[in-house]
Amino acid sequence: PQPVYLSDYQPPAYRVTHTELTFDLDPAATRVKARLLMERHSEAAPDAPLVLNGEHLKLISLAIDATPLDAAAYELDDEGLRIAQVPERFVLESEVEIAPQENTALEGLYQSNAMYCTQCEAEGFRRITFYPDRPDVMATFKVTVIGDQQHEPILLANGNPIERGELEGGRHFVTWEDPHPKPCYLFALVAGNLHSVEDHFTTMSGRDVTLQIWVEKENLDKTEHAMASLKRAMAWDEQAYGREYDLDLFMIVAVNDFNMGAMENKGLNIFNSAAVLTHPQTATDAAFQNVEGIVAHEYFHNWSGNRVTCRDWFQLSLKEGFTVFRDQCFSADTNSAPVKRIQDVSFFRTAQFAEDAGPTAHPIRPDHYIEITNFYTLTIYEKGAEVVRMLRNLVGEESFRRGSDLYFERFDGQAVTIEDFVGCMADASGEDFSQFMRWYSQAGTPDIDAHGEYDYVQGEYHLTLRQRTPATPGQPDKLPLHIPVRMGLVGTKSGQDLTLTLNGEKIGKDAVIHLREDEQTFVFTDVAEAPVPSLLREFSAPVKLHYPYSREDLAFLLTHDSDGFNRWDAGQRLALLALDDLIAAHRNGVEKVMDSRVVDAFKALLNGPMNDKAVLAEMLTLPSEAYIAEQQPIVDVDAIHAAREFVRQSLAMALRDEFLAIYEANMSDEAYAPTPEQIAQRSLKNVALAYLMSIEDEQGLALCEAQFAADHNMTDVRQALTLLVHSDRDDLASPALKAFGEKWAHDPLVMDQWFTVQVSRPQPDVLERVKYLMQHPAFSLKNPNRVRALVGAFAQNRVNFHRLDGLGYQLLADVVIELNRLNPEIAARLITPLTRWQRFDETRQALMRSELERIKAQPLSSNVYEVVEKALA
Numbered sequence: 001p002q003p004v005y006l007s008d009y010q011p012p013a014y015r016v017t018h019t020e021l022t023f024d025l026d027p028a029a030t031r032v033k034a035r036l037l038m039e040r041h042s043e044a045a046p047d048a049p050l051v052l053n054g055e056h057l058k059l060i061s062l063a064i065d066a067t068p069l070d071a072a073a074y075e076l077d078d079e080g081l082r083i084a085q086v087p088e089r090f091v092l093e094s095e096v097e098i099a100p101q102e103n104t105a106l107e108g109l110y111q112s113n114a115m116y117c118t119q120c121e122a123e124g125f126r127r128i129t130f131y132p133d134r135p136d137v138m139a140t141f142k143v144t145v146i147g148d149q150q151h152e153p154i155l156l157a158n159g160n161p162i163e164r165g166e167l168e169g170g171r172h173f174v175t176w177e178d179p180h181p182k183p184c185y186l187f188a189l190v191a192g193n194l195h196s197v198e199d200h201f202t203t204m205s206g207r208d209v210t211l212q213i214w215v216e217k218e219n220l221d222k223t224e225h226a227m228a229s230l231k232r233a234m235a236w237d238e239q240a241y242g243r244e245y246d247l248d249l250f251m252i253v254a255v256n257d258f259n260m261g262a263m264e265n266k267g268l269n270i271f272n273s274a275a276v277l278t279h280p281q282t283a284t285d286a287a288f289q290n291v292e293g294i295v296a297h298e299y300f301h302n303w304s305g306n307r308v309t310c311r312d313w314f315q316l317s318l319k320e321g322f323t324v325f326r327d328q329c330f331s332a333d334t335n336s337a338p339v340k341r342i343q344d345v346s347f348f349r350t351a352q353f354a355e356d357a358g359p360t361a362h363p364i365r366p367d368h369y370i371e372i373t374n375f376y377t378l379t380i381y382e383k384g385a386e387v388v389r390m391l392r393n394l395v396g397e398e399s400f401r402r403g404s405d406l407y408f409e410r411f412d413g414q415a416v417t418i419e420d421f422v423g424c425m426a427d428a429s430g431e432d433f434s435q436f437m438r439w440y441s442q443a444g445t446p447d448i449d450a451h452g453e454y455d456y457v458q459g460e461y462h463l464t465l466r467q468r469t470p471a472t473p474g475q476p477d478k479l480p481l482h483i484p485v486r487m488g489l490v491g492t493k494s495g496q497d498l499t500l501t502l503n504g505e506k507i508g509k510d511a512v513i514h515l516r517e518d519e520q521t522f523v524f525t526d527v528a529e530a531p532v533p534s535l536l537r538e539f540s541a542p543v544k545l546h547y548p549y550s551r552e553d554l555a556f557l558l559t560h561d562s563d564g565f566n567r568w569d570a571g572q573r574l575a576l577l578a579l580d581d582l583i584a585a586h587r588n589g590v591e592k593v594m595d596s597r598v599v600d601a602f603k604a605l606l607n608g609p610m611n612d613k614a615v616l617a618e619m620l621t622l623p624s625e626a627y628i629a630e631q632q633p634i635v636d637v638d639a640i641h642a643a644r645e646f647v648r649q650s651l652a653m654a655l656r657d658e659f660l661a662i663y664e665a666n667m668s669d670e671a672y673a674p675t676p677e678q679i680a681q682r683s684l685k686n687v688a689l690a691y692l693m694s695i696e697d698e699q700g701l702a703l704c705e706a707q708f709a710a711d712h713n714m715t716d717v718r719q720a721l722t723l724l725v726h727s728d729r730d731d732l733a734s735p736a737l738k739a740f741g742e743k744w745a746h747d748p749l750v751m752d753q754w755f756t757v758q759v760s761r762p763q764p765d766v767l768e769r770v771k772y773l774m775q776h777p778a779f780s781l782k783n784p785n786r787v788r789a790l791v792g793a794f795a796q797n798r799v800n801f802h803r804l805d806g807l808g809y810q811l812l813a814d815v816v817i818e819l820n821r822l823n824p825e826i827a828a829r830l831i832t833p834l835t836r837w838q839r840f841d842e843t844r845q846a847l848m849r850s851e852l853e854r855i856k857a858q859p860l861s862s863n864v865y866e867v868v869e870k871a872l873a
């Protein structure tokens with residue numbers, strides 16, 4: 001497969017101004033008629049050929065201006081259709097046949113259970129009809145869907161329904177019209193036996209919008225939270241960004257088989273059922289929060305993505321980075337803002353940093369790709385969001401809002417670039433972002449080495465920051481970035497933020513300094529007492545900050561930093577220092593000794609004020625094994641696991657009574673609600689229970705069993721089940737698993753949890769369990785959620801996936817090879833853990849590489865080929 005290059009971008013020679021489609025649905029032979037009003041681009045040559053994308057399509061007929069084309073007039077291959085000569089303006093009519101039931105890739109039109117649905121982003125529309133399948137071709141759409149009245153009583157597409165009627169043979173049709181020009185990746189169609197819940201939203205200009213969530217009948221009781229989230233998101237986007245919804249109808253559909261989380265099709269969002277359905281008995285707090293965030297994210301795309309879209313797929317982060325940033329701010333406003341930031345950064349520093357340091361590292365705006373679906377990555381999404389956040393931090397809230405207003409106004413209805421977005425921020429603020437633009441083109445996570453010195457005599461604090469971005473594939477040399485470092489100096493005597501005076505100017509107690517050079521020294525004057533620096537507050541830039549903090553410094557920041565995020569981070573750094581010692585002790589076969597400073601810090605937290613339980617729960621949570629691994633030069637999975645378990649158990653033994661007291665103080669019989677208060681209470685209680693269960697404390701075990709048996713809500717049940725299954729008490733775990741599996745056999749989303757709980761346990765029998773569960777009647781490689789819940793979760797089980805006999809790697813490779821034929825997009829994603837081979841010891845490196853070689857030797861989809869080829873380069 002050949003890469004596509006950003007530098008080769010050319011505007012389309014022909015555009016489509018209006019698209020009419022008719023679908024006559026049939027599982028094996030759906031007929032799609034397309035009628036496209038097309039015109040030549042003013043700058044295209046008069047003899048420019050018309051090139052249309054089309055894959056897996058059986059061409060039935062083709063005509064221009066009602067004249068059928070004979071076979072000599074066009075060239076047809078696996079990728080599309082080329083017509084050598086066309087008029088300046090013309091109507092292109094085509095009819096094709098497709099087979100939704102054969103479509104296991106879940107791109108284009110496919111079947112999920114008995115319903116029809118579509119996924120067109122990024123390049124799925126070319127599996128529906130011949131079309132210029134690129135985001136810079138925007139057309140209005142009119143779509144008629146014909147289906148069987150019994151099997152498909154509901155026929156949905158984008159926009160507003162304008163006509164419906166009955167046809168012969170028990171068939172019927174609905175015609176939909178979408179007046180907003182859109183690229184074809186936002187096209188959607190859904191047909192099936194669906195039921196809806198309906199609500200209304202009055203927009204800021206007083207228009208009534210009908211809101212519908214379409215689901216299979218048994219899921220009608222799982223839509224309330226998504227609907228409430230949607231209404232909150234609509235109101236928030238009006239208030240925070242001045243964005244009003246623009247159609248009379250907004251629909252969400254839940255689908256079981258879906259590659260992504262959800263899709264922002266105009267007026268008809270299609271969701272993975274996992275990202276929309278919730279019920280207190282079936283979904284955890286985390287799932288409730290996830291649904292809220294994704295519903296908001298897809299809704300926000302209506303402006304950041306749909307009204308203003310991307311010129312080409314290299315600009316993907318233009319819509320995704322901005323929209324993730326928007327959904328992060330929404331969730332922060334709706335829930336606990338510090339916890340949202342802690343959780344986002346915690347995930348980011350673990351997973352995106354790993355991506356940015358590995359063989360598939362790429363800039364936020366890549367300069368080439370083979371398969372664009374491989375670029376729906378943490379870098380494009382999450383690092384893209386961090387870069388938008390930096391922009392806001394650099395220009396301030398007011399200018400940022402002016403910049404976004406300008407962006408939506410200037411580019412409404414257009415397909416644009418990242419420069420267009422940043423240009424609006426520059427115009428609105430007067431700032432110069434030329435150096436900042438490097439964030440979009442340079443891959444890799446910058447390291448910042450910080451060093452501080454206090455001069456008692458002069459009352460000065462000298463802070464030196466040195467930045468270096470490591471080489472990444474194809475980018476050996478990096479230039480310095482413009483990095484906003486939000487900071488404070490915390491006085492060691494007063495315990496307070498000191499006023500910062502830089503270059504003779506007072507800049508407040510909490511300020512952003514700008515690092516632009518490879519190395520810069522900032523001299524703060526009038527510093528009356530020795531400070532401990534609090535750097536990169538709220539994670540003001542996506543960088544790795546290294547500062548030689550002593551454990552005393554960290555214990556001090558843990559209690560005195562005015563920035564909640566950095567208080568949490570100080571605790572994480574303190575735990576990491578202790579974990580480092582224990583990892584070394586484990587490797588050297590030396591007796592492990594617990595650092596009493598960590599115990600003291602945790603004790604102080606447990607005995608301190610409990611005014612923010614959600615933050616406290618985060619502070620009591622140790623860095624994950626994956627994050628600890630990120631800090632190690634060579635990852636020793638066993639030593640990391642042993643060290644972390646040792647810390648958990650030492651804390652549990654030393655603070656048993658405190659954890660017990662916390663557990664008991666936070667038990668509640670209140671009816672479940674996904675409110676920040678209840679969620680905080682449950683997380684604190686369940687963190688305490690996990691500590692008690694780490695030492696299999698008798699009272700803890702009894703509480704855990706009782707929590708499982710009480711069956712109050714899925715958050716508590718899932719935590720109790722996980723703790724039982726992950727303990728050595730199989731006598732208690734087995735009956736619990738059995739009961740849970742039987743009770744929820746009918747509910748795929750709960751069964752996903754049942755699979756995950758079992759394959760994430762640390763005991764060495766997991767590989768056999770995975771193999772056994774892959775034979776379970778409820779397992780199917782065709783369902784992405786199930787693959788993620790079983791195989792994906794196993795690959796996150798660090799001690800078991802990285803077994804020294806290589807059988808964990810082998811199992812993953814076997815699945816990738818099989819899935820490559822069925823669903824290349826999911827297969828390519830599943831390889832990720834194997835691509836991190838450089839981080840491990842030589843034995844594991846060789847084992848992982850040999851599995852990658854084995855995959856590479858197969859006939860591969862371009863998706864899997866691209867990932868494996870990079871991983872082995």
Ligand code: BAL
Nearest residue numbers: 121260262263264298
């Ligand atoms: N555009 C793909 C799904 C999402 O990011 O919203």
Ligand code: ZN
Nearest residue numbers: 297301320323
């Ligand atoms: Zn998105």
